[in-house]
Amino acid sequence: MDGNGRWAAKRALPRVAGHRAGAEAVRNTLRAAVEAGVEVLTLYAFSSENWRRSEEEVSDLKGLLRFYLDRELAELAREGVRLRLIGDHTAFGSDLVDRLELAVEVTRHNRKLTLVIALNYGSRSEIVGASRRLAEKAAKGEIDPAAVDEAAMAAELMTSDLPDLDLLIRTSGEKRLSNFLLWQAAYAELLFVDTLWPDFDKASFQAALHDFAARQRRFGGR
Numbered sequence: 001m002d003g004n005g006r007w008a009a010k011r012a013l014p015r016v017a018g019h020r021a022g023a024e025a026v027r028n029t030l031r032a033a034v035e036a037g038v039e040v041l042t043l044y045a046f047s048s049e050n051w052r053r054s055e056e057e058v059s060d061l062k063g064l065l066r067f068y069l070d071r072e073l074a075e076l077a078r079e080g081v082r083l084r085l086i087g088d089h090t091a092f093g094s095d096l097v098d099r100l101e102l103a104v105e106v107t108r109h110n111r112k113l114t115l116v117i118a119l120n121y122g123s124r125s126e127i128v129g130a131s132r133r134l135a136e137k138a139a140k141g142e143i144d145p146a147a148v149d150e151a152a153m154a155a156e157l158m159t160s161d162l163p164d165l166d167l168l169i170r171t172s173g174e175k176r177l178s179n180f181l182l183w184q185a186a187y188a189e190l191l192f193v194d195t196l197w198p199d200f201d202k203a204s205f206q207a208a209l210h211d212f213a214a215r216q217r218r219f220g221g222r
């Protein structure tokens, strides 16, 4: 979800106003995804590199997350949305950790759509962690190193219970993956749009699905 800062700058507003508008855009996209029958929607909300931003901006982002969790939890539950987290959300402080974990707990039986929020997430560190756990198991003799295959690796990732990515959308004209789901996106269709995240709406999401539907996926076959 990129482009909040530029959206605000275009309007001579502080960056936090862009993040606030970005949070509103999340509601539209989530609704559009539920309507379209999407099974899993993953939002990259805060990367493990975003700590490099100013203390003020990090605190604004945390504040917004707290506000929206409180405001939206009932709606998520009502819409049949199950919340899942990836990344190390424990770095956000007990106040936010409690709210996040409550939201996961309250929505865990919902089946309509799984909303995955990537918080303090970085794909390389996820892969390193998974590799370390496999190495530890091998060192203890619990697994045979020769048995380490793609499935064994996938089972150690934070997304072990989720399907691979089908479509990856990056907003705001940037054309990078920025350490997002590198393993899981191996065969994802990539879509780069110029729209700044706060302007991304239901029509933008539907257009993305339309684009995806026209792609021919061969997964290395022909």
Ligand code: IPE
Residues within 6 Å of the ligand: 001, 002, 003, 004, 005, 006, 007, 019, 022, 045, 046, 047, 050, 061, 172, 197
């Ligand atoms: C939102 O957009 C990304 C978050 C970390 C929430 P940016 O804050 O990266 O906006 P730009 O790239 O400065 O426009």
Ligand code: MG
Residues within 6 Å of the ligand: 002, 003
């Ligand atoms: Mg950015």
